Amino acid sequence: MAEAFDALVERLKGLPGLGRRSAERVALQLVTDERGASAALREALERAERELEACPHCxxxxxxxxxxxxxxxxxxxxxxxCVVERIPDLRAFENSGSWRGLYHVLGGKLSPLQDRGPESIRLASLGERMAALEVEELVLALSNDVEGEATCHYIAENFLPAGREVRVSRIGFGLPSAGEIPYADAVTLRSALESRRAFE
Ligand SMILES: [Zn+2]
Incomplete structure (x- = not known):
């Protein structure tokens, strides 16, 4: 195919859920559609870029x-x-309808090996929110790898208020493997949440 077409397919192929064949189908639709699909998509992308940002709270x-x-x-x-690593994790919990509290999106995990310290993710604001909201229950929905573990310990050691009881629990034990919250179905997520264990 033409070079510009291949470049478009290559871009699309990098998107979640799109393999080469579906990327080609989408690309063909966009460049051959006469009803303006491609212009509408461009407009929607530009608008999203202009108007979306991280919620100042969570x-x-x-x-x-x-x-x-x-x-x-x-x-x-x-x-x-409920503390999650990324927005797709939050979306997965919302779609499953299994959590009625608020969230806090960290935007990453602590990684001593890769030199990602507390200031590189949204940890300071977690401490502030816990105090301001007088949080009574904290659910750590982070993956079961070394980085998830380090992040959970950091939170438990630094942000639990003195003189006030906060129930801290951790989920992830029912999930297929680390980092798969966005791909888990509603039933799996619900049971992971229900079987959360106290975090010591
Ligand atoms: Zn928010």
Whole structure:
């Protein structure tokens, strides 16, 4: 095929869920569609880039300058916080309908080996929120690898308020393997959440 077409397929192929064949199908649709699919897509992408940013409270995707839909939902349990690594993890829990509290998206994990310290992820704001919300329950939904482990310990050691009881638990034990929260189905996520264990 033409060079520009191959370049477009190559771009699309890097997206989650798109193999070469589906990337080619999407690319063909975009460059041959006469109803303006490609212009509409470009416009939507530009708008998303312009208008989306991290929620100032939890780090979820949010309309620029506004708190996200979870943080502004008055029916959410505000003293229960689920700590996740990335936004797709949060989305997976939301889609499963199994968590009614708030979230905190770290944007990564601590990694002593790769020199990723506490200031490289959203940890300081976690401490502030725990105090401001008077959090009573903290669920650590981080992967079971060395980095997830290090991050959980850091949180438990640094952010639990003195003189106030906070239930801390950890999930992930029912999941297929580390980092698979976004790919787990609703039933698996629900049972992982229900079988969370106290974190000592
Ligand atoms: Zn939020």
């Amino acid at each position: 780090g979820n995707l949010s309309q620029r300058g506004e708190a996200c839909v979870v943080c502004t939902d008055p029916t959410r349990e505000r003293r229960a916080l």
